[in-house]
Amino acid sequence: xxxxxxxxxxxxxxxxxxxxxxxxxxxxxxxxxxxxxxxxxxxxxxxxxxxxxxxxxxxxxxxxxxxxxxxxxxxxxxxxxxxxxxxxxxxxxxxxxxxxxxxxxxxxxxxxxxxxxxxxxxxxxxxxxxxxxxxxxxxxxxxxxxxxxxxxxxxxxxxxxxxxxxxxxxxxxxxxxxxxxxxxxxxxxxxxxxxxxxxxxxxxxxxxxxxxxxxxxxxxxxxxxxxxxxxxxxxx
Amino acid sequence: xxxxxxxxxxxxxxxxxxxxxxxxxxxxxxxxxxxxxxxxxxxxxxxxxxxxxxxxxxxxxxxxxxxxxxxxxxxxxxxxxxxxxxxxxxxxxxxxxxxxxxxxxxxxxxxxxxxxxxxxxxxxxxxxxxxxxxxxxxxxxxxxxxxxxxxxxxxxxxxxxxxxxxxxxxxxxxxxxxxxxxxxxxxxxxxxxxxxxxxxxxxxxxxxxxxxxxxxxxxxxxxxxxxxxxxxxxxx
Numbered sequence: 001x002x003x004x005x006x007x008x009x010x011x012x013x014x015x016x017x018x019x020x021x022x023x024x025x026x027x028x029x030x031x032x033x034x035x036x037x038x039x040x041x042x043x044x045x046x047x048x049x050x051x052x053x054x055x056x057x058x059x060x061x062x063x064x065x066x067x068x069x070x071x072x073x074x075x076x077x078x079x080x081x082x083x084x085x086x087x088x089x090x091x092x093x094x095x096x097x098x099x100x101x102x103x104x105x106x107x108x109x110x111x112x113x114x115x116x117x118x119x120x121x122x123x124x125x126x127x128x129x130x131x132x133x134x135x136x137x138x139x140x141x142x143x144x145x146x147x148x149x150x151x152x153x154x155x156x157x158x159x160x161x162x163x164x165x166x167x168x169x170x171x172x173x174x175x176x177x178x179x180x181x182x183x184x185x186x187x188x189x190x191x192x193x194x195x196x197x198x199x200x201x202x203x204x205x206x207x208x209x210x211x212x213x214x215x216x217x218x219x220x221x222x223x224x225x226x227x228x229x230x231x232x233x234x235x236x
Numbered sequence: 237x238x239x240x241x242x243x244x245x246x247x248x249x250x251x252x253x254x255x256x257x258x259x260x261x262x263x264x265x266x267x268x269x270x271x272x273x274x275x276x277x278x279x280x281x282x283x284x285x286x287x288x289x290x291x292x293x294x295x296x297x298x299x300x301x302x303x304x305x306x307x308x309x310x311x312x313x314x315x316x317x318x319x320x321x322x323x324x325x326x327x328x329x330x331x332x333x334x335x336x337x338x339x340x341x342x343x344x345x346x347x348x349x350x351x352x353x354x355x356x357x358x359x360x361x362x363x364x365x366x367x368x369x370x371x372x373x374x375x376x377x378x379x380x381x382x383x384x385x386x387x388x389x390x391x392x393x394x395x396x397x398x399x400x401x402x403x404x405x406x407x408x409x410x411x412x413x414x415x416x417x418x419x420x421x422x423x424x425x426x427x428x429x430x431x432x433x434x435x436x437x438x439x440x441x442x443x444x445x446x447x448x449x450x451x452x453x454x455x456x457x458x459x460x461x462x463x464x465x466x467x468x469x470x471x472x
């Protein structure tokens with residue numbers, strides 16, 4: 001039955017293509033994680049060189065986004081996937097867009113750290129930021145892990161962490177405002193720390209987005225713009 | 237020939253579906269434009285009520301995003317479009333994601349304006365912001381117009397405007413930093429104006445993204461992460 005074996009061959013090739021896309025997404029995620037991790041390390045060590053290297057590495061992430069997007073388009077055009085295969089391709093298209101923007105935020109942080117480290121580096125400005133950075137790094141890592149393991153429950157757990165990040169961000173902003181009002185000479189360095197905090201908060205939001213796509217992928221339900229409780233309901 | 241007329245019927249229905257998606261995107265764009273316009277009007281008039289109404293209207297945009305996204309998925313699953321039809325569906329999926337986030341930024345501006353208008357409203361803080369706001373509003377409007385008319389050249393013109401917005405943003409930030417250092421009591425209101433400026437700058441970036449999707453749609457080339465000159469080359 002040559003026809004059937006030919007069909008099986010096509011199915012296998014299709015599965016390999018999908019698997020390739022999936023592992024490329026994880027590779028892209030790994031690079032973005034490293035970018036964030038390096039930006040935070042540069043902040044902790046006041047290391048302008050590491051910060052600058054991190055900022056210039058962003059082109060790799062951009063290139064991967066375009067490549068994976070092309071693979072998705074090719075699969076849609078040639079394989080015309082349906083059901084869960086279609087959901088995988090559509091989720092991937094969204095995931096890489098958010099990953100690319102997480103990379104942009106990491107680049108932004110690295111650029112501020114470059115400036116901070118070249119001017120004056122007062123660790124007092126950045127201790128709380130680093131704590132927030134660790135939280136956000138965990139969020140991103142666990143979101144990618146939930147995607148790798150197709151784990152909707154873990155995705156909800158990550159989304160829950162975003163509330164903690166938002167609370168830390170608010171506290172940081174209030175604290176920073178007080179420092180700036182105490183002594184106007186503090187304004188420029190603290191304003192840089194405000195931008196870093198803002199970027200970290202955005203990375204938290206985007207990691208939450210990743211979790212929403214994982215839930216869509218696993219459960220077939222769009223949970224964007226829903227509450228954490230509704231998300232939990234769907235993931236159960 | 238009943239078969240042929242049946243085929244023609246299916247093609248017509250498909251065209252109507254695509255046309256429906258296109259006009260829904262334009263309707264969603266119209267709502268987002270209005271949101272931004274209202275937020276800026278509230279800023280100009282120190283109108284806390286208008287600002288609050290604008291912020292609470294964001295759910296409409298979110299709902300439209302989910303609906304249009306569902307239409308796109310349905311079309312991909314049932315019609316399995318190829319070539320320019322596939323490009324339209326994929327561009328729309330990206331366009332609505334950016335439109336939704338432009339809506340979020342407009343909501344953010346409206347929330348800051350609510351706070352500003354309720355506390356003390358010193359127009360001196362916001363004159364330059366309003367100028368930047370007008371530029372950004374034009375960018376968004378022209379980007380949507382380029383999509384409506386499938387005009388790649390106009391898309392490049394809009395992308396070019398983003399450089400002007402970025403320059404205004406930088407100037408605003410330098411100016412604001414000076415004001416804050418002059419008198420620490422200026423810090424809280426100026427920090428709010430910094431956030432508004434940041435949101436406007438982001439809307440400019442996202443309107444530029446819209447233009448990139450229009451060029452992809454019309455020319456079939458992915459121009460993300462390219463320079464303005466490269467974009468021009470493709471759109472010619």
